[in-house]
Amino acid sequence: MGLKGQAAIVGAAQYKPEKYATAPRMFHLEQVADLAARALQDAGLKASDLDGLVINGPQFHEASVFVPAMAAEYLGMRLNFAEVVDLGGTTSVGMIWRAAAAIELGLCQAVLCVLPARMAPFGPEEDPAWMARAMRFGGHSTAFGAPEAEFDLPYGHMGQNTGYAMIAQRYAARYGYDPAAMAKIAVDQRTNALTNPDAMFFGKPLTAEEVLGSKMVADPLHVLEIVMPVAGGAAVIVASKEVAARARNRPAFVTGFGEHLAFKSPSYAAEMTETPIGPASRRAFEMAGLKPGDVDAAQIYDCYTITVLLTLEDAGFCEKGEGMRFVREHDLTWRGNFPMNTHGGQLSFGQAGSAGGMSQVIEAFTQLAGRSGDRQLKRCDRVYVSGTGGVMSEQGALILQGA
Amino acid sequence: MSMNKPMPAPTEISAPFWNALKEGVLRIPHCNACGHWIFYPRRHCDRCFSHDVEWRDVSGAGQLYSYTVARIPTLPDFADEMPQKLAVVELDEGVRINTTLVGLDEAEIRIGMRVKPVFDKVRADGATLLRFTAAEKDFPARVDSTPEALAAEAEAKVAAEIAATSVRQVRFDDEAAMKSLVSDVFTPWSTQVVVDQALIDEFAKLSGDDYWIHTDPERAARQSPFGGTIAHGALVQILQSRLKMPLGFEVTGFNNMVNYGSDRLRFPSPVPAGSRIHARARVKSVEKLAKGMQLTLEVTTHVVGNERPSVINDLVILYM
Numbered sequence: 103m104g105l106k107g108q109a110a111i112v113g114a115a116q117y118k119p120e121k122y123a124t125a126p127r128m129f130h131l132e133q134v135a136d137l138a139a140r141a142l143q144d145a146g147l148k149a150s151d152l153d154g155l156v157i158n159g160p161q162f163h164e165a166s167v168f169v170p171a172m173a174a175e176y177l178g179m180r181l182n183f184a185e186v187v188d189l190g191g192t193t194s195v196g197m198i199w200r201a202a203a204a205i206e207l208g209l210c211q212a213v214l215c216v217l218p219a220r221m222a223p224f225g226p227e228e229d230p231a232w233m234a235r236a237m238r239f240g241g242h243s244t245a246f247g248a249p250e251a252e253f254d255l256p257y258g259h260m261g262q263n264t265g266y267a268m269i270a271q272r273y274a275a276r277y278g279y280d281p282a283a284m285a286k287i288a289v290d291q292r293t294n295a296l297t298n299p300d301a302m303f304f305g306k307p308l309t310a311e312e313v314l315g316s317k318m319v320a321d322p323l324h325v326l327e328i329v330m331p332v333a334g335g336a337a338v339i340v341a342s343k344e345v346a347a348r349a350r351n352r353p354a355f356v357t358g359f360g361e362h363l364a365f366k367s368p369s370y371a372a373e374m375t376e377t378p379i380g381p382a383s384r385r386a387f388e389m390a391g392l393k394p395g396d397v398d399a400a401q402i403y404d405c406y407t408i409t410v411l412l413t414l415e416d417a418g419f420c421e422k423g424e425g426m427r428f429v430r431e432h433d434l435t436w437r438g439n440f441p442m443n444t445h446g447g448q449l450s451f452g453q454a455g456s457a458g459g460m461s462q463v464i465e466a467f468t469q470l471a472g473r474s475g476d477r478q479l480k481r482c483d484r485v486y487v488s489g490t491g492g493v494m495s496e497q498g499a500l501i502l503q504g505a
Numbered sequence: 506m507s508m509n510k511p512m513p514a515p516t517e518i519s520a521p522f523w524n525a526l527k528e529g530v531l532r533i534p535h536c537n538a539c540g541h542w543i544f545y546p547r548r549h550c551d552r553c554f555s556h557d558v559e560w561r562d563v564s565g566a567g568q569l570y571s572y573t574v575a576r577i578p579t580l581p582d583f584a585d586e587m588p589q590k591l592a593v594v595e596l597d598e599g600v601r602i603n604t605t606l607v608g609l610d611e612a613e614i615r616i617g618m619r620v621k622p623v624f625d626k627v628r629a630d631g632a633t634l635l636r637f638t639a640a641e642k643d644f645p646a647r648v649d650s651t652p653e654a655l656a657a658e659a660e661a662k663v664a665a666e667i668a669a670t671s672v673r674q675v676r677f678d679d680e681a682a683m684k685s686l687v688s689d690v691f692t693p694w695s696t697q698v699v700v701d702q703a704l705i706d707e708f709a710k711l712s713g714d715d716y717w718i719h720t721d722p723e724r725a726a727r728q729s730p731f732g733g734t735i736a737h738g739a740l741v742q743i744l745q746s747r748l749k750m751p752l753g754f755e756v757t758g759f760n761n762m763v764n765y766g767s768d769r770l771r772f773p774s775p776v777p778a779g780s781r782i783h784a785r786a787r788v789k790s791v792e793k794l795a796k797g798m799q800l801t802l803e804v805t806t807h808v809v810g811n812e813r814p815s816v817i818n819d820l821v822i823l824y825m
């Protein structure tokens with residue numbers, strides 16, 4: 103069962119994260135075309151090589167339905183495979199394995215996975231107030247009959263912060279809590295970002311004291327343990343072995359994946375501290391024939407520090423309840439004994455909507471291809487990547503391997 | 506509670522649950538096929554998919570599964586609940602409910618603690634939310650937190666405060682005494698007024714300012730960045746006259762008192778329809794002029810719970 107490792111990431115592009123206020127405004131179709139051209143150039147492939155498209159449906163500016171057809175028409179693509187992924191922060195990981203699976207099935211040879219995440223120009227009816235209105239309930243549905251509109255929003259249960267905070271609080275009650283270890287996650291990732299000129303927080307060192315001294319948003323989460331939303335966008339090209347052979351970079355073969363989801367509000371999880379990344383990661387490792395200890399780096403979705411902690415445990419990098427100790431006892435930087443989020447993670451790189459998770463995929467690819475510059479790992483042949491959507495409600499894992 | 510706070514819109518499926526809450530009863534679906542309890546309400550069992558489901562009353566006893574204290578409102582409209590004590594409760598029947606904790610200090614909250622339900626009437630039409638408190642707490646099982654009830658509660662509290670405060674008499678021409686009133690510290694909060702849609706509509710009629718963001722709740726719900734209508738800044742400004750404030754001093758001995766208007770008038774944040782407002786003040790400056798003694802009183806009016814004022818008004822008063 104599963105992938106045979108016949109498809110690989112061969113090229114990628116992403117916009118440098120920027121503040122929304124100052125980032126260029128581009129239509130999403132235009133961003134898709136621009137990112138596609140850049141990713142093709144990175145891969146050393148031609149537009150005519152592409153015959154598959156995986157794109158975001160939600161938050162696509164110019165359409166909410168028929169998005170792939172509109173994008174194919176706009177770009178000038180002929181597609182044998184088209185897919186929309188709606189998995190929040192794990193959309194990135196979900197796109198890559200869907201593309202790889204379609205290629206292994208023989209449906210297509212090269213798939214553009216793309217996530218535009220800059221704002222579009224305001225139309226005549228749109229203004230900043232319109233934006234504020236659209237963002238008022240974030241990712242929550244206010245539709246009549248939507249369970250969260252009826253049973254969560256009236257109590258003030260909304261947004262992501264408090265959900266993650268409640269998971270962290272329950273973790274603390276079950277296993278104990280070391281705020282300094284949690285701060286170390288953010289600090290080690292910042293150390294990584296100091297080698298990444300594209301990172302939002304490049305050139306801005308961070309100490310544990312600063313993390314713990316920053317504003318408490320929802321107990322026990324400080325503001326510096328929470329990602330900063332930025333404008334950006336990303337594209338990745340997944341191609342068949344044959345196409346990969348004529349691409350420019352060392353390919354990153356997709357040898358394992360897993361995905362798991364069962365709820366939107368973690369309140370309804372069987373146990374909210376045992377996250378879906380557990381089953382997703384077990385499947386991914388099993389498919390690749392690897393164990394967690396076999397990877398050279400982990401690019402772990404990090405919307406919050408607590409996400410990283412629970413992923414370290416549930417993906418099997420350490421025992422349940424030992425995550426804080428694991429963090430204390432390991433150097434998580436690019437020069438350390440457990441290189442993690444070597445680009446800075448989204449906490450230091452910035453989170454460009456659902457493209458934020460693609461930064462982890464792209465960092466894995468870049469490390470495997472030996473193109474990570476100052477932060478390049480000496481040896482990098484196998485990388486674990488995770489994705490997290492909602493409030494640890496939809497999660498996915500990938501194993502990427504260099505040839 | 507501002508009327509722009511999200512409220513549940515009961516469906517055919519969920520109505521029995523919401524109606525029972527109004528009666529102070531917790532009623533949830535139970536699966537006859539497999540014995541599973543179901544929350545939130547559905548017509549099927551989310552364990553075995555059977556549709557043989559019936560409503561049953563439960564005690565509401567359970568334990569605190571998890572919680573957090575939100576230090577920044579999850580939506581500006583929740584400013585009057587700060588800090589929000591958001592919680593997940595697991596009933597003894599096994600279902601979990603997203604809720605908030607009431608009647609508890611932060612230090613009293615522990616995951617795993619026994620809890621009991623509090624039926625909280627939040628709207629005059631009887632709409633009731635299900636909150637929880639500690640099982641051992643002496644806290645009423647039914648509370649009324651409609652804006653009107655909360656404003657009345659505040660009224661009584663401030664009246665008692667004013668009655669208990671000794672008022673310092675200051676002669677208007679005693680420059681030293683008058684200057685000693687100047688302070689960086691604001692008075693305690695005033696009484697409260699509910700700025701409801703009826704009041705806003707009346708003001709729109711009087712002033713002629715009937716812009717939709719004030720007067721059209723349906724359009725505002727769709728298009729306003731605040732999720733609904735907001736009061737006119739000028740309305741909130743003049744409502745100051747309705748608020749009783751424990752100033753703590755009284756200027757005496759003058760023949761005439763002239764309201765010179767305002768040195769500074771700002772509307773830094775909106776007042777959504779249905780909000781309660783209150784105010785506080787401080788003497789900003791006292792100046793002896795040829796005509797008499799001029800006192801500047803900085804009055805700030807806030808939506809209850811909101812640190813940011815909705816109106817800042819530096820009132821200039823001349824005593825002669």
Ligand SMILES: [Zn+2]
Binds near residue numbers: 537540541550553555
């Ligand atoms: Zn059943």
